[in-house]
Amino acid sequence: MAAGRREGRAARSERRPRAAARTARPRRAAARRYLIGMTGASGSAYAVDFIRRCPGEKFLVLSDWARQVLHAETALKPSDLERHVRRLFADSDLAAPFSSGSNRYDAFVVIPCSVSTLAKIAVGIADTLITRAAQVALKERMRMVLCVRETPLSSIALENCLKLSREGVVIMPISPPWYAAPKSLEDLVAGFSHKVLALLGERSGKGWREDELA
Numbered sequence: 001m002a003a004g005r006r007e008g009r010a011a012r013s014e015r016r017p018r019a020a021a022r023t024a025r026p027r028r029a030a031a032r033r034y035l036i037g038m039t040g041a042s043g044s045a046y047a048v049d050f051i052r053r054c055p056g057e058k059f060l061v062l063s064d065w066a067r068q069v070l071h072a073e074t075a076l077k078p079s080d081l082e083r084h085v086r087r088l089f090a091d092s093d094l095a096a097p098f099s100s101g102s103n104r105y106d107a108f109v110v111i112p113c114s115v116s117t118l119a120k121i122a123v124g125i126a127d128t129l130i131t132r133a134a135q136v137a138l139k140e141r142m143r144m145v146l147c148v149r150e151t152p153l154s155s156i157a158l159e160n161c162l163k164l165s166r167e168g169v170v171i172m173p174i175s176p177p178w179y180a181a182p183k184s185l186e187d188l189v190a191g192f193s194h195k196v197l198a199l200l201g202e203r204s205g206k207g208w209r210e211d212e213l214a
């Protein structure tokens with residue numbers, strides 16, 4: 001009986017390597033997780049295009065003014081964007097998971113980013129989910145990309161950009177590239193999304209004279 005149990009254990013331990021081999025098979029890499037914030041700067045179309053193109057698990061927050069500008073510029077409602085993301089949060093929801101550094105993500109992208117939100121982030125104000133998540137990104141050293149949209153830029157806005165850039169934040173003014181010879185407004189807008197996606201390490205669009213590198 002005891003020998004039988006030993007044999008049983010031996011048989012089980014022989015089976016173990018096969019089970020290990022099964023689990024050792026290469027698995028698909030987990031989808032990246034992105035937090036996306038939209039603020040009330042002009043250029044909602046850039047956010048809409050980025051949200052549609054960005055792969056992975058996406059969580060979206062719109063400020064009150066982002067909702068107004070989205071409607072004024074595209075006639076879309078936040079609910080129209082909901083199907084592209086895992087979850088939509090209210091900017092007033094300071095108890096949302098991303099108010100805490102215990103919930104990690106690969107990058108926080110604010111697109112478009114108003115100079116008001118830029119200023120709040122630069123001085124440490126955290127009175128909305130977007131600004132609180134930004135403070136969390138700063139303290140936890142998580143990646144943050146601010147797609148600032150304003151022109152011209154005041155010295156205050158420029159100083160805020162510099163201050164945050166020195167903290168490791170990527171300041172990415174909305175400035176779409178022309179080298180891909182866009183044939184439509186949609187192409188032009190997509191060109192900027194590709195730049196942001198490339199920055200995040202997502203394969204997207206073609207680089208300048210990229211064919212020569214093949």
Ligand SMILES: Cc1cc2nc3c(=O)[nH]c(=O)nc-3n(C[C@H](O)[C@H](O)[C@H](O)COP(=O)(O)O)c2cc1C
Pocket residue numbers: 038039040041042043063064065066068069072113114115116117149150151
């Ligand atoms: C139609 C419209 C366009 C705007 N465009 C800009 C802009 O390009 N850049 C900017 O910084 N603010 C812009 N604003 C002003 C912001 O919406 C305003 O400063 C607001 O307080 C920003 O708040 P938020 O950053 O919480 O969204 C615009 C407002 C409206 C109504």
